[in-house]
Amino acid sequence: MLIRIENLTKIYQLGKVQVRALNSINLTIEKNEYVAIMGPSGSGKSTLMNIIGCLDVPTEGRYILNDRDVSNLTDDELAQIRNKEIGFVFQTFNLLPRANALHNVELPLIYNGTPRAIRRQMALEVLEKVGLAERASHRPSELSGGQRQRVAIARALINNPSLILADEPTGNLDSKTGEEIMQIIRDLNDAGNTIILVTHEEHIAQRCKRIIRLLDGEIIKDELNDI
Amino acid sequence: MHAFTRFSEYILMAWQALVSHKLRSFLTTLGILIGVTTIITIWTTIEGLNQYVFGQLSNIGASTVYVQKYPWVIKGDFWKYRNRKNITYKEYQALVQYCTIADHISPEVFAPKKVSYKDRKFDNIFVIGTNEEYSFTANVAPEIGRFLTELDVRNKRYVCVLGREVTDQLFEKENPLGKRIRIGDKKYTVIGVLEKKGNFFGQSMDNFIVVPFGTFRRVYGGHRGMRVALLTNKPERLEEMKDQIRGILRRVRKISPAEEDDFAINQQDMLTSLYKSLTSTLFAIVFVIGGISLLVGGIGIMNIMLVSVAERTREIGIRKAIGANRKNILSQFLLEAIVISSIGGVIGIVLGYFGGSAILSQMDLTSGVSVTSILIGFGFSTTVGVLAGFYPAYKAAGLSPIESLRYE
Numbered sequence A: 001m002l003i004r005i006e007n008l009t010k011i012y013q014l015g016k017v018q019v020r021a022l023n024s025i026n027l028t029i030e031k032n033e034y035v036a037i038m039g040p041s042g043s044g045k046s047t048l049m050n051i052i053g054c055l056d057v058p059t060e061g062r063y064i065l066n067d068r069d070v071s072n073l074t075d076d077e078l079a080q081i082r083n084k085e086i087g088f089v090f091q092t093f094n095l096l097p098r099a100n101a102l103h104n105v106e107l108p109l110i111y112n113g114t115p116r117a118i119r120r121q122m123a124l125e126v127l128e129k130v131g132l133a134e135r136a137s138h139r140p141s142e143l144s145g146g147q148r149q150r151v152a153i154a155r156a157l158i159n160n161p162s163l164i165l166a167d168e169p170t171g172n173l174d175s176k177t178g179e180e181i182m183q184i185i186r187d188l189n190d191a192g193n194t195i196i197l198v199t200h201e202e203h204i205a206q207r208c209k210r211i212i213r214l215l216d217g218e219i220i221k222d223e224l225n226d227i
Numbered sequence B: 001m002h003a004f005t006r007f008s009e010y011i012l013m014a015w016q017a018l019v020s021h022k023l024r025s026f027l028t029t030l031g032i033l034i035g036v037t038t039i040i041t042i043w044t045t046i047e048g049l050n051q052y053v054f055g056q057l058s059n060i061g062a063s064t065v066y067v068q069k070y071p072w073v074i075k076g077d078f079w080k081y082r083n084r085k086n087i088t089y090k091e092y093q094a095l096v097q098y099c100t101i102a103d104h105i106s107p108e109v110f111a112p113k114k115v116s117y118k119d120r121k122f123d124n125i126f127v128i129g130t131n132e133e134y135s136f137t138a139n140v141a142p143e144i145g146r147f148l149t150e151l152d153v154r155n156k157r158y159v160c161v162l163g164r165e166v167t168d169q170l171f172e173k174e175n176p177l178g179k180r181i182r183i184g185d186k187k188y189t190v191i192g193v194l195e196k197k198g199n200f201f202g203q204s205m206d207n208f209i210v211v212p213f214g215t216f217r218r219v220y221g222g223h224r225g226m227r228v229a230l231l232t233n234k235p236e237r238l239e240e241m242k243d244q245i246r247g248i249l250r251r252v253r254k255i256s257p258a259e260e261d262d263f264a265i266n267q268q269d270m271l272t273s274l275y276k277s278l279t280s281t282l283f284a285i286v287f288v289i290g291g292i293s294l295l296v297g298g299i300g301i302m303n304i305m306l307v308s309v310a311e312r313t314r315e316i317g318i319r320k321a322i323g324a325n326r327k328n329i330l331s332q333f334l335l336e337a338i339v340i341s342s343i344g345g346v347i348g349i350v351l352g353y354f355g356g357s358a359i360l361s362q363m364d365l366t367s368g369v370s371v372t373s374i375l376i377g378f379g380f381s382t383t384v385g386v387l388a389g390f391y392p393a394y395k396a397a398g399l400s401p402i403e404s405l406r407y408e
């Protein structure tokens, strides 16, 4: 079992108002699953993703990742887990604008002390995987949206993480480019990676093997999807 | 993690961040640049001066003391020295007789005189009347010929020993030995020429003539004030010698125990410490001025770093999301501040060195590149970088990844 979430609640305190973004979530996800999290705006998708991605901690409940309870870790311990276990793909790509593709991809390796030469090698290999090896020296501003997202995917892959989290990865792309990105993600899943993808588009969710539907911070439906 | 990999990575990041805002970086580091330039300019100047002044002061041997009417460095009221009696020949004789610690004692009288040889005439050449011991007490040696001997002095001969510069002026290429020159109204035979001593603050140290003490007194009068130079070969007994001199003179002058000395025992270290106190005052002033511009520079750096952290909130969020911890972010921004201020420091060191050299060359002096000044420039600028960069870097390190990622 890769992920076990028990009675997980997230409450945001906005002045005197409490926003219950997630309410007693229970969820398990196995290795090599391909999960879509669906739901309308404000239903708590991003909040759940942030907690699964160790960017945030729950208010209540437990989150066990790879047999390790990560609900109450310090900032620096969470940073280490993000570095080793998790690859993020964001809707807005989130690349460093001044760095070229190669440097963006190798960034996670800087923070675990991989020597430069090895870093270069590994970064080129993953760029190759997403079909961008010849764009290695381009900056994000010199790349198309689809290409930027592929750089982001390469960066997510470089540390060989247990889990790839994609929050609306096609949200900023046209449908054709979105299709290409979905194909790459699909290929990654076929190659053994575990994928969790947030979307509010039904046709994107339909390409995943399992669909979890959220409403007002609760799971209202969790079903397998034949593809 | 390999510390060096990480460190060089941060330096690279810092460099990239700085070159992407060249003008802003330059303006930011201007305060540091000016501060370091000021400090290094004065430092270089003073080091050049030190080398020179201490070199020259060492010409006055450290173990020679001068018994004189006035102290070299006057503290307080000048008028109380005015009524002092001159040092007399009788007192000199008492010192010769009773000062057992001194190995060499020379009486010295001075006067500027007209000097001529053939058709070459010079006014105001410094003439010293002394004895053969002068070569020890003043640490001079003949380059050609010989110095005064006891016989020259005892027989009050009309002989003289010339400084290098006087020789060049009077004789040009002619051999001076055995020639007769006119000093005042009398003729003297040249018996030797002294080794060159060089300049002291633009003043030649070779522009003088030495004649026997008795000759000087006979020709120019015996009433004038003199000074007595005493040298001991055992530097460790210097203080003891000064006490002995004081005792002898107080006895000869019949000074009662309650009264102060009415003579001065001068010594090279008085000048050294005077010089040191002058330069340290100068240093203090410059450090205050330089310090203020470093402070202003530091505030500028802190300000720009705060702006930079705000501008790059999203970058910080991205770095944290992919695994940077607090220390990583802190180091990145701290090093950025250090790099920017060190650049100002390095430019300041270079400009300061040229500034100092320019000042020294006005005084006909040269300077060397000193390791100390480089260390000072570097030390100041990195310290300012650390102090100014810490708060912004700390702030960056504490940002929450989610909020930073959401930052527009």
Ligand SMILES: Nc1ncnc2c1ncn2[C@@H]1O[C@H](COP(=O)(O)OP(=O)(O)OP(=O)(O)O)[C@@H](O)[C@H]1O
Pocket (backbone or CB within 6 Å): A012, A013, A014, A019, A020, A021, A039, A040, A041, A042, A043, A044, A045, A046, A047, A048, A200
């Ligand atoms: N930092 C925060 N402070 C306060 N409330 C928050 C914060 N982040 C999220 N919320 C609230 O929590 C709830 C869930 O937000 P979340 O961002 O998870 O929704 P979402 O499903 O991702 O929506 P969308 O599809 O629009 O991205 C919303 O009501 C939101 O206003």
Ligand SMILES: [Mg+2]
Pocket (backbone or CB within 6 Å): A045, A046, A047
């Ligand atoms: Mg969202």
